Amino acid sequence: MSNALTLAPAPRSEAAEQVRAEVREFLAAELAAGTFETHVDTWLSGVDPVFSRKLGERGWLGMTWPKKYGGHERSAMERYAVTEELLAAGAPVAAHWIADRQSGPNLLTYGTEKQRQEILPRIVAGECFFVIGMSEPDSGSDLASIRTKAVRNADGDWVVNGAKVWTSNAHHSHYGIVLVRTAPSDPAHRHAGMSQLLIDLSLPGITINPIRILDGGHHFNEVVFEDVVVPGDMLLGEEGNGWHQVTAELAFERSGPERFLSTYPLVAEFGRRVADSGDPAQLAVLGRISARVLALRQMSLRIAAALDRGELPNIPAALVKDVGTSFEGDVIEEIRKVVDVTPSLDSPDPLARALAEAQLHAPGYTLRGGTNEILRGIVARGLGLR
Amino acid sequence: MSDQDLVVETVRDILTGFEPFALTADRRWDAGLWSALADAGLTGVGLPEEAGGSGGELADAVAIVRTLAAGAGAVPVAEQLLVAGPALLAADLDLPSPEEPTTFAIADAVTVHPVDDGDGPGRFTLTGTVPDVAWAGVASRVVVLAPAPGGIEGAVLALVDVSSLPASDAYNLAGEPRGSLVLEQAAASGALLSETRAGELRARYALARAVQLAAALEQVLAWTVQYAGERQQFGRPLGKFQAIQMELAEMAGEVTAVTALTDAAVQALDRGGNVVLAAAAAKVRAGAAVEVVARLAHQVHGAIGFTQEHKLHHLTRRLWSWRDEAGSELVWSRVLASGLLADGPDGLWPALTRVV
Numbered sequence: 001m002s003n004a005l006t007l008a009p010a011p012r013s014e015a016a017e018q019v020r021a022e023v024r025e026f027l028a029a030e031l032a033a034g035t036f037e038t039h040v041d042t043w044l045s046g047v048d049p050v051f052s053r054k055l056g057e058r059g060w061l062g063m064t065w066p067k068k069y070g071g072h073e074r075s076a077m078e079r080y081a082v083t084e085e086l087l088a089a090g091a092p093v094a095a096h097w098i099a100d101r102q103s104g105p106n107l108l109t110y111g112t113e114k115q116r117q118e119i120l121p122r123i124v125a126g127e128c129f130f131v132i133g134m135s136e137p138d139s140g141s142d143l144a145s146i147r148t149k150a151v152r153n154a155d156g157d158w159v160v161n162g163a164k165v166w167t168s169n170a171h172h173s174h175y176g177i178v179l180v181r182t183a184p185s186d187p188a189h190r191h192a193g194m195s196q197l198l199i200d201l202s203l204p205g206i207t208i209n210p211i212r213i214l215d216g217g218h219h220f221n222e223v224v225f226e227d228v229v230v231p232g233d234m235l236l237g238e239e240g241n242g243w244h245q246v247t248a249e250l251a252f253e254r255s256g257p258e259r260f261l262s263t264y265p266l267v268a269e270f271g272r273r274v275a276d277s278g279d280p281a282q283l284a285v286l287g288r289i290s291a292r293v294l295a296l297r298q299m300s301l302r303i304a305a306a307l308d309r310g311e312l313p314n315i316p317a318a319l320v321k322d323v324g325t326s327f328e329g330d331v332i333e334e335i336r337k338v339v340d341v342t343p344s345l346d347s348p349d350p351l352a353r354a355l356a357e358a359q360l361h362a363p364g365y366t367l368r369g370g371t372n373e374i375l376r377g378i379v380a381r382g383l384g385l386r
Numbered sequence: 387m388s389d390q391d392l393v394v395e396t397v398r399d400i401l402t403g404f405e406p407f408a409l410t411a412d413r414r415w416d417a418g419l420w421s422a423l424a425d426a427g428l429t430g431v432g433l434p435e436e437a438g439g440s441g442g443e444l445a446d447a448v449a450i451v452r453t454l455a456a457g458a459g460a461v462p463v464a465e466q467l468l469v470a471g472p473a474l475l476a477a478d479l480d481l482p483s484p485e486e487p488t489t490f491a492i493a494d495a496v497t498v499h500p501v502d503d504g505d506g507p508g509r510f511t512l513t514g515t516v517p518d519v520a521w522a523g524v525a526s527r528v529v530v531l532a533p534a535p536g537g538i539e540g541a542v543l544a545l546v547d548v549s550s551l552p553a554s555d556a557y558n559l560a561g562e563p564r565g566s567l568v569l570e571q572a573a574a575s576g577a578l579l580s581e582t583r584a585g586e587l588r589a590r591y592a593l594a595r596a597v598q599l600a601a602a603l604e605q606v607l608a609w610t611v612q613y614a615g616e617r618q619q620f621g622r623p624l625g626k627f628q629a630i631q632m633e634l635a636e637m638a639g640e641v642t643a644v645t646a647l648t649d650a651a652v653q654a655l656d657r658g659g660n661v662v663l664a665a666a667a668a669k670v671r672a673g674a675a676v677e678v679v680a681r682l683a684h685q686v687h688g689a690i691g692f693t694q695e696h697k698l699h700h701l702t703r704r705l706w707s708w709r710d711e712a713g714s715e716l717v718w719s720r721v722l723a724s725g726l727l728a729d730g731p732d733g734l735w736p737a738l739t740r741v742v
Contacts, residue, residue, distance in 0.1 A: 005642055009649050020739065088735045268734055275731035280720060287719025290726055290734075291647070291670035294741055298646035316642070323639040376635035383611050383634055385625035 005382050007316050010298070010305035013077040019060075020081040026058065027089045038090035040357035041262045044219050044364070046092030047172050049126070055086075055093075056126025061100045065108060070121035076307040080300070084257040090265035094169055094219070099123045101256060103130035103177055106249050107198075110237030115198060119175070131167040132253075133178030133199070133223065134246060141374045143179065143246065144190040148225060150180040150197055156232035158182075158197055160205075160225040166368075170208050170221040176201055178225075179242050194242030198234045205229070215345065215360035248312060253369050255303040255317035260296040260324030262365060263331050266354040267293070270335045273351050282338045289331055296324050315382035318375040325372060328365040332358050389442070390449040396426060397453040406458035406700040409561030415524045416460040420487060429463060430484030433471045437481045444656045451594065452601035458700035460562065462521040465489040468594035470529040473587050477543045477577040479508070482527050488545075489525035490591060491516045496532040496569060498542045498576070510535075510544055510576045512569045518711070522553035522565035531587055534578060541584035544576030558707035560700075586661050591712040593651055593665035599672035599708050600641075600648040602701045603679050607641045609698060610634065610683045617688075624686065633682045640675035647671045650742035663741045666722040673709035673718075680705050 030036055030051075039046060055061055063079040065071025083101075086093050104123050107116055122128035139145045148162025160180060167176065176199050183193030201208070205228035211220040237245050267289055274282045299320050306313045336343075336355060343356035366372045380386050404419040423429050432447030433439025447467040454463050469490040474481050482488055496514035503509050512532060519528060526549040534540045546569065553565040579587070611634055614625035624630050651668035655661045680702045684691050691698040709715065726737040 005638055006645070009646075009653065024736070084739075264735075268732075271727060271734035272731040274723065275727045275734075283723040284716055284719045286726070287666070287721070287723035288670060288674065288715065290722055290738060291667040291674070291719065292643070293738055294650075294667045295643040295647035295671045297738075298650045298742065299643060302646060319635075319639050319642055322635065323643055326639075373632065376632050377628075379635035379638050380625075380631035383625075383638060385611070385615065385631055385634065 005316055007302040007306050010301040016077040016081040019078050020085055023082050023085040036092050038265050040265050040354055041361045042090050043093050043097045043258045044168055045217055047094045047169055048092035049095050051092045052096040052126035061096055061126055062104055062124035069116050070124035076304040080304040087257055087261040088264050095129050095172055096126050098132055099130035102249055102253050106177055110245055129173040131170045131173045131176040133164040133176040135166045137165045141371050148180045150182050158230040160228040160230055162225050164223045167221045167223050168219050170223050173201055179246055182239055191243035195239045196236040196242045196245050197230050198236045199230050203228050254321040257300050259321045260327050263328045263358040266358045267331055269351045269354040285334050285338050289334055292327050318378040322372050322375040325365040329362045390445055393446050393449045394453050397450055401457040408694055409460055414563045419459050420461045424485040432467050437475055439484055448597055448652050451597050455598035455601040456605035462487045462489050462525055464594045464598050465520050469591050473529055473543055479545055479575055479577055487525040488527040489521045490529045491519040493530045493532040498532050498535050500535055508575050508577055510574050512572045512574055516567045518564050519567050522563050522567055524563055540578055540580045542576045543579050544574040546572050546574045560703035560707045589662040589665035592669040595708045595712045596648050596668040596672045600644045602705055603641045603644055603675055606679055606683045606701050607637050610686050614686055637679050637682050640678045644672045644675045654742050663722055663725045666718040669718045670715045673715040676705045676709045
């Protein structure tokens, strides 16, 4: 099998199991106190800044980052255990998710010292939230076609014009890392001329328009930039290096347990039903689902271990997201075939509610973070076919 | 080079002299390959030297089984190295010479009677039909897992010499012998096992098949990727077509999932973890991948892959067989789910994080 896809097994981590137990205890106490309710897909829809601050106080944000920026210098395996427990419990983690997973590591790699010192400790505290500014209304997964542009003015500041779309929770967030054209597009070099800007979302000229999804929820936005003046020192990384930077960033985005646990709260609810019914057909479905969860955990753990070794496994990460997000949607069909339940957001039956939430969010799983067709193209490259 | 790399290279070298062939009633196994492996001491790997084996770790035995499975070697090595041999050792029974093939079978319909024939304790007679015996008619001994005599809890593990017994002719989809053995007061040495230990043995058997499935799935993917890169259609290699790339990527996802979970289950067995749930999960996941991988492999290969002259069938037919042997996905998915719910309705997630 191609080495590009294969990663070494993850070593067992006692430290990770230790922090897993602590998170589990914390979540049980919070649930008992009624500070949150379990929901499906909470890393998109569960915005709760108070909960995020609590996680910050516990040391569960910025876990792998250097101490000099407030981080905790723990392993990717420990961070994996924390994120996995939060997702399995359906906890409200959307406020800080992007900042902790992606924007912080991005700043660590490409940010200036000033940017890091100003922003990273606030992310670690659960007080600073980020959005991803990649997609545009006409670009989708084809990021090379973006049109939002930034030009230097006489003062050396950037003047930004354009629009980003699908920016999750921009209305609750403080900054965006926004991919912009800083040189006109060149059909011969589609990936050239792009840069990333660190943009304070409270700047004049920024309008945030809600986009509602199927369940009526407001998580997505269109963010419009009209002559927004971004200070010159808010360039992230190198001018013209934007394509390379976003590509590297996506390895963090694609490999985590959020790529197969978005609908786990539905599985948990189904598990309660099966425990109650003992129905053989339901048991078989739960077993099949569980085997898929266990395989995905091993795949994702291997990536966490590779990150600890300092690798950036882009291709296995694409694979996890393809297999994992397909699974997130599949469980809906698997479960509904063996239960006589009508999905409804208003039902007194928690299984009916979880099914409804999972169903209404389903189209997103295989779209966000790059469509699965794009990911399979990356995997095909790893197989040596392109 | 690690020990396992060395083992794999040795087995590959041996395999090059024994190309896979279509199994028939006249040619039911590769006796020459078995002899070559036995001569190299490879049919006793993972079994301690003091018991007559060749020494080495479980991981070495798994590496041998994987390599032979990927090469469609028609020999009972998985049964001997991963199931029958370790089962005998765990039950404190004598290991037959590893140079003669020993297989494993589950014999739920066999009646066991203890006997006192002067050879000491642990002597039994067995009566009844043992169905679905892997390599029936090939293996000279079979390690049988049968219900304990009436009134006793647990099971009996017995070593039966079947070299003089006729086996009924039956074959799996790949042509591998899977006949029945009829035992009539067959004398055997044996040992009583607890229900737990018996369950672990069944799981070991399933895990052995999962290991074979994982290796065969990887090989089928590799063959298919290679074929797509070579076969030209409409003026370019198949692999340049986006539709084919999507299919190969889907296969790669399935195979990677199976490998990751099977490796983890083997590690769980090695460190004495909960082998039943780990093996159940690996068997279920591997079985589920077969449908996707075999279907797409044949689709990409086109009609030539559907012919007996092409090598693909050696593995796809085994995939279709192995997924239902040693307990199907239905059987093991129920075992897995029941085990995961053992701590109650809210225990599913904590259980999932403990299995592997």
